[in-house]
Amino acid sequence: MPLPVVRLSPCxxxxxxxxxxWAPTGNSRTHAARFARQQAGTSTYFLAVAxxxxxxxxxxxxxxxDGNANPEVPRCPEVNGLQVWPEELQSHGIGTAMLALLEQEAHARDHAELGLGVDSxxxxxxxxxxxxxDAGVRYLDRYTxxxxxxxxxxxxEPRRWLIKHLEARR
Known part of the structure; x- marks a missing residue:
């Protein structure tokens, strides 16, 4: 099955x-915090449409x-908070298509690896x-x-660190 057409753009x-x-975060204001990191230049908060x-x-x-904040995690850019919402859109290839675009973005910025934390x-x-x-690294993902x-x-929450080696530029 072909992946859906997904477009990403910075928040x-x-x-x-x-x-x-769309995806309420209440008093935690997660979207605003991610946007603030983008404004500070340490991340890019991407929004997807299909x-x-x-x-x-x-x-x-x-x-x-700037990578994952845990000192035991190897340094490379980190995909954080990947979500497809609402739930009925999950398992239709949207997350896979988003991840491919995120990998392209990291590669375009000359990063050789992209990492993410996942629970079992x-x-x-x-x-x-x-x-x-699996990079063999286990850590606790701490948030409030x-x-x-x-x-x-x-x-x-316990996590394992995964890394993908991005293809070298030709």
């Missing part, structure tokens, strides 16, 4: 309100050009099929989210 300030309506499948956004992902129950088989390899009562919740 813009006027995307933040529609993004929050006109043949849905109106509006179908996915988002951030490439952190997640899309690990998909990433392995797409050429990512804020509930509707403005209470902070600190989370530490």
């Amino acid at each position: 813009r300030a006027d995307d933040l309100e529609p993004l929050e309506a 006109p043949d499948l849905a109106d509006g956004f179908v996915g988002s992902a951030e490439i952190r050009w 129950a997640g899309p690990l088989p998909l990433y392995l099929r797409l050429g990512y390899v 989210w804020i509930d509707e009562d403005h209470r902070q919740h600190h989370v530490a």
Whole structure:
């Protein structure tokens, strides 16, 4: 089955309100935090559209050009927060198409590798099929989210680090 036509573009300030309506992050303001890192030059927050499948956004992902913050993780750009939403659009090739475009973007910026963290129950088989390899690094992905009562919740989830070696330029 061919991959759907997906287009990625960097987030813009006027995307933040529609993004929050599309995939609400509440008091955590995750979209705004990713956009702020993009504005600081440490990442690019990409938004995906697939006109043949849905109106509006179908996915988002951030490439952190400075890599994963955990010291045990090898340094290379990191795909962070890859999501396809709403749920009924998942398992239709959108995430795979997005990942291919993210790899192209990293390659175009002369990066030889692209990494991502994944839990064992997640899309690990998909990433392995797409050429990512287990780097043998396990770490805790730490983040904080804020509930509707403005209470902070600190989370530490086990992850394994995968790396894909991007093809050399010809």
